[in-house]
Amino acid sequence: QQQVKQSPQSLIVQKGGISIINCAYENTAFDYFPWYQQFPGKGPALLIAIRPDVSEKKEGRFTISFNKSAKQFSLHIMDSQPGDSATYFCAACFYGGSQGNLIFGKGTKLSVKP
Amino acid sequence: DAGITQSPRHKVTETGTPVTLRCHQTENHRYMYWYRQDPGHGLRLIHYSYGVKDTDKGEVSDGYSVSRSKTEDFLLTLESATSSQTSVYFCAISESGAGDQPQHFGDGTRLSIL
Numbered sequence: 001q002q003q004v005k006q007s008p009q010s011l012i013v014q015k016g017g018i019s020i021i022n023c024a025y026e027n028t029a030f031d032y033f034p035w036y037q038q039f040p041g042k043g044p045a046l047l048i049a050i051r052p053d054v055s056e057k058k059e060g061r062f063t064i065s066f067n068k069s070a071k072q073f074s075l076h077i078m079d080s081q082p083g084d085s086a087t088y089f090c091a092a093c094f095y096g097g098s099q100g101n102l103i104f105g106k107g108t109k110l111s112v113k114p
Numbered sequence: 115d116a117g118i119t120q121s122p123r124h125k126v127t128e129t130g131t132p133v134t135l136r137c138h139q140t141e142n143h144r145y146m147y148w149y150r151q152d153p154g155h156g157l158r159l160i161h162y163s164y165g166v167k168d169t170d171k172g173e174v175s176d177g178y179s180v181s182r183s184k185t186e187d188f189l190l191t192l193e194s195a196t197s198s199q200t201s202v203y204f205c206a207i208s209e210s211g212a213g214d215q216p217q218h219f220g221d222g223t224r225l226s227i228l
Contacts, residue, residue, distance in 0.1 A: 031213070032213040032214055034216070041221065041222075042221055042222075043118075043204050043219025043220050043221050043222055044157065044204075044219050045218075045219065046216040046218075089156060089157065093213040101213075102159070104156045104157040104158075106154060106155060106156035107157075
């Protein structure tokens with residue numbers, strides 16, 4: 001019930017292409033879904049987040065799509081650039097929660113080839 | 115970048131020895147977290163703190179203890195290190211612990227237990 005399943009484990013995309021990373025969750029009580037980006041040797045950093053009352057959120061080249069009925073959400077990176085090469089983690093938690101209950105997926109390593 | 119310092123950044127030690135990792139923040143955030151990151155497992159919460167002397171267990175707390183005697187410092191202790199605790203350890207901080215408050219991560223401590 002607490003798992004967040006993320007796929008694929010790794011992804012290679014050509015520069016200018018679209019990168020798509022998918023996540024699925026089990027606990028319907030989750031109501032906040034952030035994505036974190038991690039570069040080698042660094043800690044993860046918040047990239048973008050969504051609440052389930054909207055189906056899509058866009059920030060620049062990054063878009064989260066959310067399907068509440070399927071309990072799935074995905075990250076789309078448009079016009080992917082070599083600088084986007086990083087590991088991406090989806091996560092789920094309770095919007096108003098205060099118990100450190102951020103549940104992470106296992107991560108997707110994205111490589112964007114020039 | 116959030117003011118988070120983890121020390122040491124790298125450590126090699128032997129099985130059975132005690133190890134203490136330190137996380138120091140200059141943001142005066144109430145919540146602090148310890149995660150471990152392993153290939154194929156993503157980020158898993160070890161312990162977290164919601165105030166001075168207030169701590170709670172996470173998903174993988176066995177073999178670890180924590181202490182927080184000051185707002186700015188959160189210590190993670192491995193009382194008797196085992197090879198299974200070889201990992202990269204990340205500290206994170208959050209202003210309120212609410213789901214919509216981003217967690218800001220340090221750059222990690224790479225711990226190898228031989």
